[in-house]
Amino acid sequence: MSNKVKNRWLIALCGVGIHLSIGSVYSWSVFTKPLMNQFDWSLSRVSWTFSIAILFLGLAAAFMGHFVEKHGPRKSGIISALFFGLGLLGSGLAINFESLILLYISYGVFGGIGLGIGYIAPVSTLVKWFPDRRGLATGLAIMGFGFASLIASPVINSLIDLVGIAGTFYTLGIVYLGIMLLSSSYLSPPPEGWKPEGYEETMEKRKNKTQDLSQLTANESLKTRRFWFLWVMLFINVTCGIAIISVASPMAQEIAGLSAAAAATMVGIMGLFNGLGRIGWASLSDYIGRPNVYTTFFLIQIVLFLLLPVTTAALLFQISLFVILTCYGGGFASIPAYIGDLFGTKQLGAIHGYILTAWAAAGLAGPVIVSWLREVTNSYTLTLYIFAGAFLVALLVSILIRSDIKKLRKENKDRLAS
Template sequence: MKANRNRWLIALSAIMIHLSIGSVYAYSVYQNPLNESVGWEISAVSLAFTTAIFFLGMSAAFLGKFVERNGPKRSAMISATLFGIGTLGAGFGVQLESLPVFIAFYGVIGGIGLGIGYISPVSTLVKWFPDRRGLATGMAVMGFGAGALITSPVAEWLMGVISIPTTFYVLGISYIILMVSGASYLAPPPEGWKPAGMRDRENKNKPKAKAEEGRDLAQLYARESLKTLRFYLLWIMMFINISAGIMLLSVASNMTQTITGAGSATAATVVGVMGFFNGFGRIGWASASDYIGRTNTYMIFFILQLGAFILLPLTTNVILFSILLYIIMTCYGGGFACLPAYIGDLFGTKQLGAIHGYILTAWAMAGIAGPMLISVTFERTNNFTAAFVLFIFLLALALVISIVMRSNIKRIQRQERSSQNLVANQK
């Protein structure tokens, strides 16, 4: 079937949306200016970010079916409205010097916009790129990671030349324009559509990119996915992968200085470069997963991170320490990027957006658990050793779970082949 859209422009539209909502990762740029100009404590200012991430995960979970019912275009338009209003309202809260207003707009309204915007393009992209699921979703989610790299210097510059409230107003309007532009082109492909190259390969019986042993395990509705073991295995894998990454992101500067003895300027540089590897991991690992399989990719994540977490507390050389951090960051970003394609492999694309939302509750929980675990253990022991031991155990557990996932997938495939053989013999 022919499509009336260019799938690469669909991908660009998704990137435009994710670049905008990805600005949430640049939130730290507002902390000191708000503390100095309005007098809000850093911990109070940080509460808005924590609230936004929590509502991102929760809205993605509970509004996934809403996105499926209303389609990617309308859902992305709603996301643009909510995220834009949240950013504009944050400026209004600063102008009023009201922290509750600031948190309500940026954290709650903006957070809901984040969740809808994060999942809106995903199922559409997976359907447009059945031959390169990982690459397609990796491009979009890389946009989410790159949003901070763009917003951070822009917001810093704007706050230097205009007021903080006006900065939020300018950014809010910019996000609305960018997201509405991207949303206006989003549309699903015709039912059963496949790109010409993929049809040619199938007709000639040539090998294709390895999604998850060749094809989807099943085509399930969201409620049906909740009855499967592999849903909960994937949830735990994501929770641990995200917790490990967010834990490091929350204390990277302090940890670098404490363990390696580096100065604050050096630590700041190390932290700044982490954003690049976060984004690089998203497109790199997602693209690789099309060929090595998603389960293999997550197993590699946990093996690499397990080794890195064992070595980090023993590494006093700042260069080697940085390399280990960057390896973990590629796995952190890659986990997000591979997730939508993995969901398609395991559950099909029938209600991918809704299932994606359910899995993203792991992000909401990890956003609280990761920073909390590291802060509590550091306060009680005055070092990071206990936290590393805890995460070494969790990553080992995640590796075991990924092995169980592989076994579960192979068992389902064997059952399916047996059923097909039985039907064939009966005929």
């Protein structure tokens, strides 16, 4: 029987394969100028393609979470591959037909649906395969999403020069469809009741045990305070992080006096720290506990957002942004394990999908808030202080959720005693 159990590290590798593929969405900006030059489309009209894709990522994750739990990661991964692959191929057709509407539908809607399903399908499975290393396993996959643009951006740039915009979409569509189908074919949940070798001994050594404090369905989780606490924490972390990403270059030039070239280099390095934060913080959460990791995120960012407006030393300013980006990426990577701790793995994919609506909302709110405040005040100072205040709220929420965890532990202890 044990010989038939799949290799959980290969399952993790398949999750990374899917996330490296769909994470190429973060390379959308590489298409921006070529599309504007070829069709005389405005920046805002081209940028809407990315916004629609992120919106449908959140919507698909929320509405398809139950599908993932019911039909399993393999079938869900295949559907994700078909939507994402066809979305890219359809984008090639949109370029051939010179249709912006078709681009919105193909890349934005179809691609976005593929993103949402592909994001949650491997993550919920990995939490079940790695009950002893939840943070590490989900961090690995979600790190793939963060790192994807580092690989995809130069490839897309070269392909546009070689085969044009349409040819690039066709090529990416075929390649990513193949990678995602291959990765999905090996995905499956572990056998009922399966535990890795040495699981009990490993968990006994951990002082911060928050695993499986309850086993709730997705709809039951919505009725708890702790679900909404997680939602608020993720929303604030992503809103402030994505806002900083959207204005990092001009803000660094304005506050710290970086040149345009130096600021552009800094933005590229930010992507690296975004990815490193996903694996680093998520792995650390296995040892110090998810509640401690999130409280640490918010304490660090309160201090840094208060200091950024007066940090005129270029190196110190950049280091501060890099640390913020590790917290931004770490928030994404640690949330699935936190969900598993608080709600169990019965419908983790569906609950994760509901939580990710915070990402969709933050993706729209963050850039709008920072741009509007910059135009009104002619400075980034007020924006950064407001974000520091938002992180203070997140810190309070991260402390409040501990009372729920303490209560759950007591109930479990009383149940075992009786």
